[in-house]
Amino acid sequence: MNPRVALLLAIESSCDETAVAILRGASGQAAEVLASEVSSQIALHREHGGVVPELASRNHSLHLRGLVEKALRDAGVEMGEIDAFAATTGPGLASSLLIGSTAAKGMACALNRPFLGINHLEGHLLSPFLDLTSVPPHVALIVSGGHTLLLDVEGPGVYRKLGSTRDDAAGEAYDKVGKMLGLPYPGGPEIEKIALTGNPFAYDFPRSMLHEPHLDFSFSGLKTAVLYTLQRESGKFSVADVAASFQQAVIEILVRKTLRAAQQAERQHIALSGGVSLNRALRTAFHAAVEGEGMKISVAPPELCTDNAAMIAFAALLRHLAGECSPLDGDIHPNLPLV
Ligand code: KG4
Ligand code: ZN
Numbered sequence: 116m117n118p119r120v121a122l123l124l125a126i127e128s129s130c131d132e133t134a135v136a137i138l139r140g141a142s143g144q145a146a147e148v149l150a151s152e153v154s155s156q157i158a159l160h161r162e163h164g165g166v167v168p169e170l171a172s173r174n175h176s177l178h179l180r181g182l183v184e185k186a187l188r189d190a191g192v193e194m195g196e197i198d199a200f201a202a203t204t205g206p207g208l209a210s211s212l213l214i215g216s217t218a219a220k221g222m223a224c225a226l227n228r229p230f231l232g233i234n235h236l237e238g239h240l241l242s243p244f245l246d247l248t249s250v251p252p253h254v255a256l257i258v259s260g261g262h263t264l265l266l267d268v269e270g271p272g273v274y275r276k277l278g279s280t281r282d283d284a285a286g287e288a289y290d291k292v293g294k295m296l297g298l299p300y301p302g303g304p305e306i307e308k309i310a311l312t313g314n315p316f317a318y319d320f321p322r323s324m325l326h327e328p329h330l331d332f333s334f335s336g337l338k339t340a341v342l343y344t345l346q347r348e349s350g351k352f353s354v355a356d357v358a359a360s361f362q363q364a365v366i367e368i369l370v371r372k373t374l375r376a377a378q379q380a381e382r383q384h385i386a387l388s389g390g391v392s393l394n395r396a397l398r399t400a401f402h403a404a405v406e407g408e409g410m411k412i413s414v415a416p417p418e419l420c421t422d423n424a425a426m427i428a429f430a431a432l433l434r435h436l437a438g439e440c441s442p443l444d445g446d447i448h449p450n451l452p453l454v
Pocket of ligand 2: 235239259260389390421422
């Protein structure tokens with residue numbers, strides 16, 4: 116018997132990327148990304164040193180129609196063939212979420228198809244598994260600009276929070292330290308690049324909460340320690356050494372806490388997602404640590420690490436195949452938790 120095949124169109128507009136994807140999938144089969152368009156606003160926000168919400172939402176509304184048309188062209192699909200429409204409905208910037216969700220609801224309404232409102236974090240969480248036939252039980256680390264979250268995952272939709280950051284997210288710490296070092300926004304990729312030429316043991320920055328038994332994180336002390344070092348050594352420090360030592364501290368904290376989470380949850384499989392999981396030094400450290408423990412690791416492919424709509428389409432596909440849909444009069448939720 117042929118499984119039911121569904122075509123989904125999803126929009127992601129929770130922050131500063133406008134993204135549209137078309138995905139084909141069926142129960143028990145790997146999903147197929149037919150198109151994944153991302154229009155990045157990084158250059159636009161760079162001159163302000165961070166995301167300006169009003170600029171972000173204006174640009175989402177300017178680019179969305181063109182991206183939908185391009186996605187349909189690239190996928191070789193007619194709008195009428197789409198079985199369900201989805202959009203991120205939280206967490207994120209309210210004015211940005213409204214643009215994508217209103218557009219997706221409009222298309223769903225016009226074509227009389229179901230709409231699915233998706234949690235951005237569920238998109239990241241599931242992004243390492245698009246090419247598998249099912250989502251295995253695992254411990255997930257989501258590391259992005261807005262979140263640092265450890266979850267026990269039994270399967271799609273069955274999540275238990277194990278820990279999260281009590282202050283800054285890991286990506287936020289990268290971005291703030293990047294700014295202190297005079298690097299362009301966003302700091303993450305810039306710090307990764309410059310750290311390649313630095314000594315990761317030049318500075319012994321604090322590994323906050325590493326030895327406490329809970330699974331929460333704190334990155335604000337690390338950020339402040341970097342600031343004090345820069346003030347103390349004004350003009351005499353090596354940017355590469357500071358970047359490498361900062362990155363070393365972040366990696367050690369993330370790897371050690373995630374492995375401890377897997378032990379506590381009795382899982383043999385770890386998954387990494389979110390913008391910070393693009394970092395090659397982090398990936399290498401995780402692979403080495405996981406192999407040493409005889410565990411498995413899944414990491415989202417690079418194009419699915421930073422914000423994109425394919426991950427939103429995949430989360431929507433699993434819910435659609437399970438018979439779920441969202442009301443057209445549902446709201447957006449800027450602080451929507453995953454669990
Ligand atoms: O997942 P994402 O695109 O957006 C959020 O949902 O937040 O993540 C963006 C974050 C930024 O903080 C950025 O600096 C960080 O991911 N990032 C990196 C790297 N590439 C992006 N952090 C460390 N190393 C990288 N290569
Ligand atoms: Zn994200």
